[in-house]
Amino acid sequence: MLLILLTGCTATDKDAKMERYIDNLISRMTLREKIGQMTLPTGGDLVSGSVKNSELSESIRKGEVGGILNVKGVEKISELQRIAVEESRLGIPLIVGADVVHGYETIFPIPLAMSCSWDTTLIERAARISAIEASADGVSWTYSPMVDICRDARWGRTAEGAGEDPYLGSLIASAYVRGYQGDNMKGDDEIMSCVKHFALYGASESGRDYNVVDMSRNRMYNGYFAPYKAAVDAGAGSVMSSFNTVDGIPATANKWLLTDVLRNEWGFDGFVVTDYNSIDEMRMHGYAGLKEASARALIAGTDMDMVSYGYMKTLEESVKDGRISESLIDKACRRILEAKYRLGLFDNPYKYCDVLRAKTELFTPEHRQVAREIAAKTFVLMKNKDNILPLKGNERIALVGPLADARNNMCGTWSMGCETDEHISVYDGLKRAVGADVSIRYAKGSNIYYDADTEKGAVGIRPLERGDDAKMLKEALDAASSSDIIIAAVGECSEMSGESASRSDIRIPDAQRSLLKALFGTGKPVIILLFTGRPLDLSLESEHAAAILNVWFGGSEAGDAIANVLYGKVNPSGRLTTSFPRSIGQVPIYYNHMNTGRPDSDDTKFNRYGSNYIDESNTPLYPFGYGLSYTEFKYGDVCMSRDTISFNEKLEVTVPVTNNGNYDGIETVQLYIRDLYADVCRPVKELRSFKQVFIPRGKTENVSFILSVEDLKYYDSTGNFTVESGDFDLMVGPNSSNVQCKHFYLSK
Structure with missing residues (x-):
């Protein structure tokens, strides 16, 4: 021993x-x-x-x-x-x-x-x-x-x-x-x-x-x-x-x-x-x-x-x-x-x-504080029309939705060992953030699904109390009528994603979509707090909502973390790691796909004999790497140290990024490559590096990457991890769809 x-x-x-x-x-x-x-x-x-x-x-x-x-x-x-x-x-x-x-x-x-x-x-x-x-x-x-x-x-x-x-x-x-x-x-x-x-x-x-x-x-x-x-x-x-x-x-x-x-x-x-x-x-x-x-x-x-x-x-x-x-x-x-x-x-x-x-070491204040800080860094701001977020703190809020006061649904799947009674809901978090002087009216607004059996199958071990659909909708509209801004906490409940939780329809469930349509109809700005464990089809919500903050399932401290981001204590910096489709018919959709012999040349219309749909574009609604901030980052020109490198040389890539907005923020600068001609066909782009940089407002950071031949390798048709000499595209930007492209050659 x-x-x-x-x-x-x-x-x-x-x-x-x-x-x-x-x-x-x-x-x-x-x-x-x-x-x-x-x-x-x-x-x-x-x-x-x-x-x-x-x-x-x-x-x-x-x-x-x-x-x-x-x-x-x-x-x-x-x-x-x-x-x-x-x-x-x-x-x-x-x-x-x-x-x-x-x-x-x-x-x-x-x-x-x-x-x-x-x-x-x-x-x-x-x-x-x-x-x-x-x-x-x-x-x-x-x-x-x-x-x-x-x-x-x-x-x-x-x-x-x-x-x-x-x-x-x-x-x-x-x-x-x-x-x-x-x-x-x-x-x-x-x-x-x-x-x-x-x-x-x-x-x-x-x-x-x-x-x-x-x-x-x-x-x-x-x-x-x-x-x-x-x-x-x-x-x-x-x-x-x-x-x-x-x-x-x-x-x-x-x-x-x-x-x-x-x-x-x-x-x-x-x-x-x-x-x-x-x-x-x-x-x-x-x-x-x-x-x-x-x-x-x-x-x-x-x-x-x-x-x-x-x-x-x-x-x-x-x-x-x-x-x-x-x-x-x-x-x-x-x-x-x-x-x-x-x-x-x-x-x-x-x-x-x-x-x-x-x-002494379970659910400690120290661990909870870390969980709160981490949660806020995972939220993805997907839309923010007219900079409605962050909230100023004096708005009259109507907080509606079946997930607005659902502390037992903050954690999401695979959290059976926790005591949800110790968690706080979005409603609790907002009240704690603004105090008693700010009006926050709460209404559940809807069930998860209209059909009780469908909801029972979806919610698993953490059911939500059901209510009368018409009555709840009336309560939500009453709350909205006396508000300046509507915050709608909607999406999936915790067990709608995870093991044995496949969905054929990845829209927000029907009862909640009806609630959202009614809220959009009020003319008041609607901020969606999106709870989800997967990409969803948000085509309706993206068109009509003033803002969408994807909070996923944020864990024990989600209630406070959400309030911290809504009120600007934390500037959101999350970036998507999975593409959000425009419709279920695009699925599976992902950024690093292969090209075809007839790639689509125009995503705004149908092109006969191109690889596209009659009724939908090929592009995602929100691409891999996407995410907004409360501030605005502007990219300068991408510079390469050379346009030809040998197998034993390195390529330095630099891009200036300026914070032109009113808030300090974190930007995730992403670098992609494409091997134009190879032993086997390669994807249209592949992430090969990224850097997260904190940039104070009004400041510029020069962000640099170093690429070597190891970053260009792939598995060829014989199973070897290798790369051949040839042409490469290099792309840098804030997400996989919005990039500057440069070209270099790898020589023997």
Whole structure:
């Protein structure tokens, strides 16, 4: 047990000591105990009653459990760990997992919102706090980050990722891993990350969750794999396989994916865990029954079985049958034991079971303040006609909408561990910001949907009280009649995005659209506070609203953060990481698409035999990288240090950016490239760098980028990561649609 505490050891020395320790342990294990380490049940039923006498506890005593998930509370976890360490034959500690996706009890904005900060330091800080809180309550392993690229807004789990771009997604994936794991998980407030979902889950057909994924390997490497690899390169301790098929084979049993790519190409040395019950679900794919699916999953490189009990029920028999060798089980078991060793659990099994920490480190004032600051930086100002925002503080406000006074819906998906009674609503936040002297009249205005059954299916665990549609609309219009400005808090409720929350109609739901139309009809300016976990079709709202502030789901401190931005205490700086369509018919829509042989030459009208629609343009309503500020930034001319570079030279790009407005602000300057002719067709543009700069009003900043040949590389038709000499376009601007273009040549 002293092995991991010795100082002065090289990494090789420590690895050798870990190997000897685990060699010795495995040599004393029975086959069933090895399979037990590969078994991950849920403890979600341990809500009441005795942990000590539960069915799960008995399995732990027998050495048939390697870890648990969905148990909340350090006292319960400590007791389960005690049973594992003190009452099982070999005393192997448990690893304890949880979906700490965007906070534990202090909830940060949903990951899609976090990505819109474009601030990896901020994201790492949020992950660090999440790890501190989760570890204080007994959790040692988080099923995060989710790094799936998503380009189809119908898919609800776009809320859990970083949007549509692999470059930005890679930087964000690395930041999460660093934040969770800290200094190689040495501290008692550092936990293991689990990168999910490997792989391609965000490209499910028709945006339907759990659905088929089918794409070329070239597209996998160039458009989807990068964030997974970045997380692996950052040292992620575990990877979760995805529900979907890849090349017609379920990812959990896909040897090319889990062994050839993940381990052999990328050098991943952690362990692979399935998603919830995915081994058993292979029979529904038409791939294999439980016994054969378990064998195929193990052979492919899946080490731990979440919930299905396929390994526990069948692997012993498969060894006897000769279908698999015990050496494969030894290999999988070893990887899980190594993870526990690296977490320090063999040295101190109760590392994450300090009850005093749980009393002092959860939902602290310090953590809440950070959450409030972060939330404000994720909001995206999408429209601001005549600079109606920020508010002056003396306007009479009509605050309407079903999400205006809904504190239990501020956090969004994957926030089950928080106590929403401790949060405040938009209504609370505005009242706190302006005090009693300013008139704020509240009216709910509408239900989420007109149809009660549709709303019931949408709201999940956090329902909103329903009211009479006609009565609520009248109350909203009455409030509007005595106001100067209407603020409408509308959009999705918290469980309308996330897992199993696909939508075929991505407009604001019907009852709320009717409310908005009535409010627009008053002639009063309407400011929309948009709650959403995905891009929406905002064509109606964009045409008629005076302002749209996308607040996503901002977490525990959203109420105060929203008020801070509305009243100008914080200048919004969020930028979109996913394109907003003009209509559902454009989906999937994303900025870094390939060109066609007949590209559309004019987005204002239909062009016969061009790649366009009869009834809609090709451009998004709001493009990737877009976001407004309370101030105005003006870009000067882009300058390049040269127009030809060789493979060993660098290109310096500079652009002056001036703050011409009345507020200090942060601008995100974005640099894109296009490889004009290559071994395989390349996208019309690809993000390759960006810089966030704070510019005081009236000042100019010269923003510089350095590009090398590494920034120009891609995966060619043979799978090599390379680049050829040739012509490139370089584009700089405030978003993917508004750029200045320069040209350079890469020579041998």
